[in-house]
Amino acid sequence: MPHRKPHLPEKTCAACGRPFAWRRKWARDWESVRYCSEACRDGRHPAARKGVDPQRRRP
Numbered sequence: 421m422p423h424r425k426p427h428l429p430e431k432t433c434a435a436c437g438r439p440f441a442w443r444r445k446w447a448r449d450w451e452s453v454r455y456c457s458e459a460c461r462d463g464r465h466p467a468a469r470k471g472v473d474p475q476r477r478r479p
């Protein structure tokens with residue numbers, strides 16, 4: 421029989437693109453969570469630097 425895990429909602433990080441699961445610390449604002457970590461939220465994640473941030477692009 422397959423091992424049953426408690427179902428947790430998942431999202432994809434907007435910075436590094438990796439899926440991450442619900443955490444207790446996000447219980448209050450899960451709907452507004454977009455990043456897997458504070459580093460990604462602040463744009464400090466190495467993977468986040470690959471893409472060009474439209475807001476940082478200068479004409």
Ligand SMILES: [Zn+2]
Nearest residue numbers: 433436456460
């Ligand atoms: Zn991330």
